[in-house]
Amino acid sequence: MKWLCVVAGSVVGFLALTGCFEKARAAAVDELVAAARKEGEIDFHAPSTLTPQGAQALAEAFNKKYNLTIKFRYHPTGGMGTDVAKVLTRLAAGITPEWDVMVVTDAHHATLWLRKLHKAFDYSKLGVDRNVIHFDNGTVSLADQFILPAYNIKLLSAKDVPKRWEDLLDPKWKGGKLGVTVATHHLARLAAEWGEEKTTKFVRELAKQQPSIGPLGAVYTRLQLGEVMLAATLPDSFINQAKKTGAPIVFAEDVQPVVSAAYHAGVLKNAVHPNTGYLFIAFLMSADAQQMWEKYTGESSAFIPGTSAYRYAQGKRVLYMNQDQAKTMDRLRAEYYRILGFTK
Numbered sequence: 001m002k003w004l005c006v007v008a009g010s011v012v013g014f015l016a017l018t019g020c021f022e023k024a025r026a027a028a029v030d031e032l033v034a035a036a037r038k039e040g041e042i043d044f045h046a047p048s049t050l051t052p053q054g055a056q057a058l059a060e061a062f063n064k065k066y067n068l069t070i071k072f073r074y075h076p077t078g079g080m081g082t083d084v085a086k087v088l089t090r091l092a093a094g095i096t097p098e099w100d101v102m103v104v105t106d107a108h109h110a111t112l113w114l115r116k117l118h119k120a121f122d123y124s125k126l127g128v129d130r131n132v133i134h135f136d137n138g139t140v141s142l143a144d145q146f147i148l149p150a151y152n153i154k155l156l157s158a159k160d161v162p163k164r165w166e167d168l169l170d171p172k173w174k175g176g177k178l179g180v181t182v183a184t185h186h187l188a189r190l191a192a193e194w195g196e197e198k199t200t201k202f203v204r205e206l207a208k209q210q211p212s213i214g215p216l217g218a219v220y221t222r223l224q225l226g227e228v229m230l231a232a233t234l235p236d237s238f239i240n241q242a243k244k245t246g247a248p249i250v251f252a253e254d255v256q257p258v259v260s261a262a263y264h265a266g267v268l269k270n271a272v273h274p275n276t277g278y279l280f281i282a283f284l285m286s287a288d289a290q291q292m293w294e295k296y297t298g299e300s301s302a303f304i305p306g307t308s309a310y311r312y313a314q315g316k317r318v319l320y321m322n323q324d325q326a327k328t329m330d331r332l333r334a335e336y337y338r339i340l341g342f343t344k
Contacts, residue, residue: 028125033066035275041071042276045099048076049237054296062283080104100271105261107185109139110326119267119274126282139266142284144302144309147186147259149252150234152223163254168232169205179219179228180211186233188332189259192319203336240298257317
C-alpha cells in the first residue's frame with residue numbers, strides 16, 4: 001500500500017509538473033503573439049522550392065492559428081551562398097538585414113553562427129524539441145535534404161551508374177561530362193566520415209576531371225538536356241521536382257554514405273521583426289506546417305517518425321552535420337569552392 005501511495009504521489013507530481021510546463025509555454029506564446037501583433041509584418045527568406053503558393057499557405061495558417069493579420073513578404077533564395085554573403089556585407093556595414101527569418105542549410109547558418117549573426121532565443125519555451133535547436137539557440141532544424149550523385153536515366157546505362165563516391169573519378173567522366181554545383185558544402189560533409197585529408201584529395205581529383213560547374217539549377221538543367229551525363233551531387237529537392245515533371249533524373253542510390261543537409265530557420269541579428277520571427281519558426285515545427293512544407297518542397301524532418309525523410313533514412317548511412325563540425329565545414333566549403341574553379 002505504501003508503494004502504491006508513492007507511485008500515486010509521483011504521478012500527481014508528474015501531472016502537476018506537466019501542467020506547469022504547459023502554462024509556461026502558453027504564457028510564452030501569448031507574450032510573443034502580443035509582440036508580433038505590434039510588429040505586424042515579417043520578411044521571410046526561404047528556398048525557391050517553397051514557391052509563393054507554399055509561402056502563402058504557411059502565412060494563412062500562421063495567422064489563423066494565432067488570430068493575427070501579419071503581412072508576410074516571401075523572399076525566395078537567389079542562391080544561398082550569395083544571400084548569406086549579402087547578410088554578412090549588410091551587417092558588417094551596420095545596415096539592417098533584408099530579412100527577419102532566413103531558411104538556408106545548416107552549412108550556411110554555420111557561416112552566420114561563426115560570426116555571431118543570429119538572434120538567439122529559447123525555442124524550447126514554445127514547445128520546440130531541444131534536439132532540433134542548434135547553433136546556441138540561434139536556429140531550428142525543420143527539414144532534411146538528402147544528397148547523392150544523380151544521373152539522366154536516358155543517357156546512362158546501368159553498368160555506368162556510380163556505386164561509390166570514388167566512381168566519380170573514373171576517366172570516362174573527364175571533359176565536361178560531369179557536373180559539379182556551387183554547393184561545395186555537399187562535398188565538405190564527406191569529411192565527417194572520411195576525414196579532411198581524404199576528402200580534400202578526392203575534391204582535387206574531381207577538379208582534374210574538368211567538370212562543368214555552375215549553380216544547382218543550372219547543373220540540373222544541363223543534366224536534363226544531356227549536356228552533362230552525371231551530377232556529382234544534387235539534393236533530393238531536385239529529384240522530387242523531376243518526379244513531378246517527368247524529367248529522367250534519379251539518384252545513384254547505391255552510393256554510401258548519403259549526405260544530409262538540414263534546412264534551418266533562424267532570426268537574423270538586428271532583425272526588424274524578431275518576435276514574429278521566433279513565433280513563426282516555432283510554428284514551422286507544428287504538424288500542420290510540416291505537412292505544408294513537405295507538400296510544397298518535398299522535404300521533411302528525418303527526426304520525426306512517420307515522415308518521408310524518416311522512412312528514407314532507415315537502413316542508410318547518413319551524414320548529419322553537428323555544431324562541432326561547423327568551423328571545419330565552413331573552411332572546407334570555401335577551400336573546395338576555389339579548388340573546383342568557382343571564383344565569385
